[in-house]
Amino acid sequence: MIKPKLSLKGRALRYLSMREHSRHELARKLLAYVQEGDDLEALLNFLEDSKFLSDQRFSEALVNKRQARFGNRKIMAELQSHNLPKEDLEDLKDVLRDSEEKRAIDVLHRKFLNPPIDHREKTKQMQFLAQRGFSSGAISTAIRASRLSAEDFEG
Template sequence: MSAEPADSSEAIRECCIRLLARREHSRLELKRKLEARDFSRTEIPAVLDTLIEENLLSDQRFAEMFARTRCENGQGPVKIRADLQARGVDAAEIDRSLELVDDTWLNYCRAAWRRRFGVAPSDRREWSRQARFLAGRGFSAELVHRVLDEAANEKENTDT
């Protein structure tokens, strides 16, 4: 048991290190978690600034990891962007992290479609249902149309 009070900078730092050891966090996420644990709101910013200076906390690293993980789980750039904004990552960092996987969005959209459906829509209602699913996963309308059009073309080619 530590002899220091719960509000000390050292206790805040130790808590941050434990949280960061599990996974990357954005500055805002850590701030919220620390505030929820009743640490001093006046000491938290200074500790977070120190962690950033020591490169233990990085919104850029967090955004890259977050975008990569969410892509692999079948989410698109629109949803990922919104989630990163909600976690306090600035627009420039979001753009940078999404550019890292920019060339693979179409492949991720195809994979999400295949996992869920795998069969081209047979009518307009089914097309709309599949499009809503992909849009809900955060893929742009352009990507959704492209994937569903490809599926329809493949279906036509195999039917002939």
């Protein structure tokens, strides 16, 4: 049985039903399916006007999904790759900044149950957090917090 070919609007709604997309990302995905007579910009405007497509909702969903595992640098880099408005990025950066140290501690404690025992282990743990986009201040706080919490358990 032959499946009917999806229209550009149908394909866009299918993508949006699976997860949130930024306007830039959805346009990139749909570009391969644009045929003669299709107006991609008009479709994207319609989806935004109908509240099916929202860059703000996309950015909030991405932050919620990524913040349990990654630092501000990595999350902001991913958001910037979607060509989001600068105002939205600044607001999100402020929200993320407030929780980065706690998130770094949580990520470190999930991966490394014990505090570093020597310089080599400390470097390994610091690199782990740096690769996930945490700032140097958050990394320092997380390394110190892991030592303090381990000493608290022993005493």
